[in-house]
Amino acid sequence: MHPAFPRATLSMLAAALLLAGCSHEEAQEKGGGRGGARGPAQVGFVVVQPTSVAQTVELNARVTAYEQSEVRPQVAGVIRRRFFTEGSIVRRGQTLYEIDPRIYSAAVSEAQANLQSARANAEATRVNAERLRPLAQMEAVSQQEYTNAAAASRQAQASVAQTQAQLETARINLRFTSVPAPITGRIGRSLATVGALVTANQTEPLAVIQRLDPIYVDIQQSSADLLALRRALSRDGVAPGRAAVRLKLEDGSDYGLTGTVEFAESIVDPSTGTVTLRARFANPNGLLLPGMFARAVFAQSINSRAFLVPQPAISRSPAGEATLFVVCPGNKAVQRKVVANLTQGTNWVVTQGLQPGDKVIVQGTGNLRPNAPIQPVPANSPQRVAPPQGGQGGQGGQSGAASPAKGG
Known part of the structure; x- marks a missing residue:
């Protein structure tokens, strides 16, 4: 056999295969292939409306x-008793601590005595001024003497008012020896123990109440x-x-x-x-x-x-x-x-x-x-499965139409 014969034979075979492949692709594009025609892609949609x-x-x-209040002393003294359980619910106005009240009780007694003295002095000066008034009118005493007596009476009345205010202050301080709860809520741990000295200006509270x-x-x-x-x-x-x-x-x-x-x-x-x-x-x-x-x-x-x-x-x-x-x-x-x-x-x-x-x-x-x-x-419409085309059995494709499946 001539050496050139195999090469010519191979070239003819390659050309035949190339023509067969192109013919197959062209047939598929025209709908004659194994998978059937490729139409537009099927998609599901929804219609949207504003809502x-x-x-x-x-x-x-x-x-x-919701509410928080620090329990603070308003007078100085030593804590004598504590009246609450740590972590419990306390009511507004409930007594929480007692500060030694003896010095404040004595201050109240002193203010009461001072008030009685001021009232007695005021009564004496008032009577003296009233006694000198007719005498001054008759010029039995000088007008200056009566004026001084009337001024002393008014000063004594003012002293009565001052000592009465001091008595009220002493009573308020005495009430402050009982430390009440300012709000209703749950009280935390006590930051001061019995026997501790507290003051009105201290930075640390006695306890904290939270609602x-x-x-x-x-x-x-x-x-x-x-x-x-x-x-x-x-x-x-x-x-x-x-x-x-x-x-x-x-x-x-x-x-x-x-x-x-x-x-x-x-x-x-x-x-x-x-x-x-x-x-x-x-x-x-x-x-x-x-x-x-x-x-x-x-x-x-x-x-x-x-x-x-x-x-x-x-x-x-x-x-x-x-x-x-x-x-x-x-x-x-x-x-x-x-x-x-x-x-x-x-x-x-x-x-x-x-x-x-x-x-x-x-x-x-x-x-x-x-x-x-x-x-x-x-959206969610079922696809219709097309029967096999060209007698290819299980190689059949799916049609792009969307309708309820009819079986088969």
Whole structure:
């Protein structure tokens, strides 16, 4: 055999295989292939309409007492007795401590004696002035002598008033030897023991009383978020929210009872850049204690022009921008940028980028390309499985039409 014959034979075989491959691809493009015709991709869509959506936020919070009062002495002395059990509930006006009252009782007795002396002196000077008045009119005594007697009488009356005030002060100090509870609440540990010397100007209190039912929760919100909220409230479609506040405890559990926001401070903390919002909660079981950290969840506003879009419909770019596909005239998939910063259940809350009646693609978005032709059907519509074509048995494809399955 000639050496060139095998090379010529191989070249002819390669050309034949190439022509066969091209013919096969062309046949598939024209619908004659094993998989059948490839029509537009079938996608499921939902029609979106605006609805009222609460703009829910979750912020850091700290529990603080509803009322708090430090028990302090108002007179100096030695504590003789303590009348309460540490950690118990005390009532307003209940006596908590007794300071040695003997020196103050003696001061009351002294003030009473001084008052009696002042009254006696006032009576004597008054009688003397009245006796000299007719004599001065008859010029039996000088007018100056009567004037001095009348002035002495008035001074004695003023002395009576002064000593009476001193007596009242002494009585008040005597009452201060019994230290009462200023508010009703739970009292902590006693910071002073029996026998300790206390003074009216000491820095450390005797004890601290806190009212824990109801109780306050101070919520911290950044001033930037609050500014954005106020701007949103000034636009149409956004109204202040009145939803109750829920509380998540440090262990992740839900507190169970809801609270209400009482007020927001009108100043920004310069060290943290936050504004404090105060909420009030019922605390019947004493579960919340001052100083505890928590997370407050509540709706600050209600957007009446938001759209709820199923989460699978939205994808995000590396920069974090949210996009989705909508069905446009001509059955083409058009990609749009939207604003979706919050979720509600299994939906994204879209606040910008959609119009009422838009058909948002929620199924079959995996391989979609912008402006690609599509076959839109309502979401969750069953597909009709086409019978095998060309006698290929199990190699048959699926048609793109969407209708209830008819069996077969």
